Amino acid sequence: MRERRIALLGVTGSIGRQALEVIDATPELTVCALASGSQPLDKLAAERGVEHVQVGGDLTDVLEASQPDVVLNAVVGFAGVRTTLWALEHGVALALANKESLVAAGELAVSAWKRGGGLLLPVDSEHSGVFQCLEGRARETIEAVVLTASGGPFRNHSRDDLESVSVAEALDHPTWSMGPKITIDSATLANKGLELIEAHFLFDLGYDRLDVVVHPSSIVHALVRFRDGAMLAHLGQPDMRIPISFALTYPERRATPVSTLDFSEALELAFEPADPERFPLLALAREAGERGGTYPCAFNAANEVAVAAFLEERIRFVDIAALVADALDRVDGAPAADLSELVGADEEARRLAAGRVATT
Numbered sequence: 001m002r003e004r005r006i007a008l009l010g011v012t013g014s015i016g017r018q019a020l021e022v023i024d025a026t027p028e029l030t031v032c033a034l035a036s037g038s039q040p041l042d043k044l045a046a047e048r049g050v051e052h053v054q055v056g057g058d059l060t061d062v063l064e065a066s067q068p069d070v071v072l073n074a075v076v077g078f079a080g081v082r083t084t085l086w087a088l089e090h091g092v093a094l095a096l097a098n099k100e101s102l103v104a105a106g107e108l109a110v111s112a113w114k115r116g117g118g119l120l121l122p123v124d125s126e127h128s129g130v131f132q133c134l135e136g137r138a139r140e141t142i143e144a145v146v147l148t149a150s151g152g153p154f155r156n157h158s159r160d161d162l163e164s165v166s167v168a169e170a171l172d173h174p175t176w177s178m179g180p181k182i183t184i185d186s187a188t189l190a191n192k193g194l195e196l197i198e199a200h201f202l203f204d205l206g207y208d209r210l211d212v213v214v215h216p217s218s219i220v221h222a223l224v225r226f227r228d229g230a231m232l233a234h235l236g237q238p239d240m241r242i243p244i245s246f247a248l249t250y251p252e253r254r255a256t257p258v259s260t261l262d263f264s265e266a267l268e269l270a271f272e273p274a275d276p277e278r279f280p281l282l283a284l285a286r287e288a289g290e291r292g293g294t295y296p297c298a299f300n301a302a303n304e305v306a307v308a309a310f311l312e313e314r315i316r317f318v319d320i321a322a323l324v325a326d327a328l329d330r331v332d333g334a335p336a337a338d339l340s341e342l343v344g345a346d347e348e349a350r351r352l353a354a355g356r357v358a359t360t
């Protein structure tokens with residue numbers, strides 16, 4: 001493998017820190033640019049001799065300046081949209097952790113990807129698993145993709161129990177250690193909804209061919225069903241260093257420090273359906289995806305506002321879904337012709353959701 005210069009966006013986060021570990025363990029990978037939202041990066045940049053650094057603002061500036069071989073987009077939320085579009089448009093390999101950008105800007109992103117012609121490698125563990133199960137398969141043989149969900153900390157809570165769960169309980173994820181926003185999304189199952197939409201754009205599959213199943217031990221990350229009735233599954237430890245390394249070293253699949261599954265101990269591989277009554281955000285996301293246009297963008301925007309309000313203890317856990325449903329009812333959802341129209345749709349959904357937070 002030749003040297004790869006990586007722009008690491010969101011370096012101060014959970015994915016960003018794990019990406020640094022992967023990069024340090026792989027001699028051909030070097031960091032050419034670092035970015036965060038607000039945390040200073042001077043010390044980290046000086047330690048690593050990284051010349052191009054940006055904190056906040058439009059992160060395409062640091063990409064223009066550094067001209068990376070690979071962009072690892074590990075920013076959280078809609079803030080990652082511009083850099084996703086930049087990498088796809090310029091045909092620069094994109095290792096994508098920031099699922100929100102593909103959800104919000106799916107149509108624009110796919111058009112930019114087609115024009116740019118570069119690699120788009122998912123970092124989300126489920127999509128990395130699907131990507132690996134699909135590699136080399138004839139399209140007509142693929143029937144459906146099934147994403148697994150851990151079910152989160154409230155898998156066995158009743159609807160009544162959910163009325164009073166605390167922020168600390170929602171942040172206590174049973175299998176994955178992640179940043180706060182995605183941890184709350186995992187507890188509401190909004191994360192799996194975002195992932196359905198992400199899979200639709202990544203793999204060009206209709207929503208009728210995308211499914212979700214709850215799998216509490218998070219060992220099977222994805223399943224692909226073929227027309228002959230066979231299924232392929234992707235298994236591994238729930239450790240993000242595996243999909244990060246896969247994306248950054250593709251197609252060489254370099255070694256990682258992560259241990260493999262240990263079959264000398266019992267392994268739990270249980271599956272159960274997701275419950276739409278207790279976790280309505282999954283169905284809301286699917287509906288937003290099926291309606292298309294800027295409905296997925298509105299779903300994402302309202303969800304970001306609602307999750308932030310829940311983390312600040314301004315609304316209850318169950319209010320998150322109510323806020324998102326309300327915003328989706330009130331936006332027009334018309335397709336966005338360009339980024340400025342998309343930003344307008346994002347802002348409108350945020351305004352509606354923030355209004356509901358204020359009156360909840």
Ligand SMILES: NC(=O)c1ccc[n+]([C@@H]2O[C@H](COP(=O)([O-])OP(=O)(O)OC[C@H]3O[C@@H](n4cnc5c(N)ncnc54)[C@H](OP(=O)(O)O)[C@@H]3O)[C@@H](O)[C@H]2O)c1
Pocket residue numbers: 009010011012013014015016035036037038039040056057059073074075076077079097098099100123124125176177178179180181182240
């Ligand atoms: N964590 C996981 O295991 C995991 C798994 C799959 C997918 N993902 C996805 O990966 C992304 C990152 O998740 P995470 O868990 O690593 O989040 P995180 O720990 O909250 O980190 C978020 C990163 O984004 C940066 N950021 C926030 N707002 C920004 C802005 N306006 N401009 C530029 N940078 C900004 C933060 O910088 P500051 O520190 O300066 O705020 C931080 O570096 C999310 O889209 C998530 O859904 C994460």
